[in-house]
Amino acid sequence: MIDSGELELEPAIAGHFYRIPRFSARIVGIWPEMRRGSGPWYTHLLFVFAFLVVLVGAVGEVSYGCVDLDDLVVALEAFCPGTTKAVCVLKLWVFFRSSRQWAVLIQRLQSMLWAARREEGQRMLVALATTASRLSLLLLSSGTATNTAFNLQPLIMGLYRWLFELPGQIELPFNIILPAFAIQPSLFPVTYVLLTASGACTVFAFSFVDGFFLCSCLYICGVFRLLQQDIRRIFADLHGDSVDVFTEAMNAEVRQKLAHIVERHNAIIDLCTDLTRQFTVIVLMHFLSAAFVLCSTILDIMLSGAVADVLYDIEWYKCDARTRKMILMILRRSQRAKTIAVPFFTPSLAAFGSILSTTGSYITLLKTFL
DSSP, X not given: OOOTTBOOSSOGGGGGTTHHHHXXXXXXXXXXXXXXXXXOTHXXXXXXXXXXXXXXXXXXXXXXXXXXXXXXXXXXXXXXXHHHHHHHHHXXXXXXXXXXXXXXXXXXXXXXXXXXXXXXXXXXXXXXXXXXXXXXXXXXXXXXXXXXXXXXXXXXXXXXXXXXXXXXXOOOXXXXXXXXXXXXXXXXXXXXXXXXXXHHHHHHHHHHHHHHHHHHHHHHHHHHHHHHHHHHHHHHHTTGGGOSSOOHHHHHHHHHHHHHHHHXXXXXXXXXXXXXXXXXXXXXXXXXXXXXXXXXXXXHHHOTHHHXXXXXXXXXXXXXXXXXXXHHHHHHHHTSOOOOOBTTBXXXXXXXXXXXXXHHHHHHHHXXXX
């Protein structure tokens, strides 16, 4: 029987449970189901379409970057979205392959959240869920804005050339290697739309997976807080402030309620362990790809020493003393590599190698506890 301090059958958290990640996942057909065939028939078509267009984008863009390594700026423009899509291919496959396991995790977490029937507990959960939804929406909207910018830039440049009667050229939203027939005038609009869809599916894929992880962490935080509330309530219900020593009956009651607390605590810990195990590969690849994009993006900025080589190769010895002093000043300044400092470390190739080494050590260490 539900007392007056508890809520109705449908808890308030129900309307917020994975709201944004669920929306993104259903667009690309990977929202976890208990049985792989239990969802609508079109979800499989959505997944196949999303997986293929993202895979084509990842392979084509990374290949473009590898072919054009001589032009570092152009290569990076291909590598950055290409590596993001490559990681999204992994995320799509991991969630599709283990759809039932993910659905079981969602059901276990949902049962823990739904079990809290008191109004104060639900208010706390709704506050956490609202924060999770806002952060997930920020992730989705920022990704959508970035993808929109990629897709609109060629169209705007094409319109500019048409208005000013400038020579036209074929431009795609991403630097990518495609078969020759795909960029023929008759198929170019279709190719452009498919590449646009590739970027959109990438946004929905990472907004779902990353948003799912974010929401899960905040929901588990809420479950731990519910546990803390219940522990306080156990002793508050016994009027612990009014007695110096609990009686035998009071101790028996405390032990009985604490036994239930222990069971719930163990269930939460097991859920955290299973969630960590499922996300290990995804987090590792996401971290490595982000580190690669960061380090490769600033690589050309760090190569300031190339200016010193150019200065040394010129005929500086033909100049007078005043000119040579100016050249020497530039030479000395250019030998100090320019770096972009971020919190906790300075990005560099050496730092990237250290990240790879340390990450491998952490993964090995974590496996010993799982």
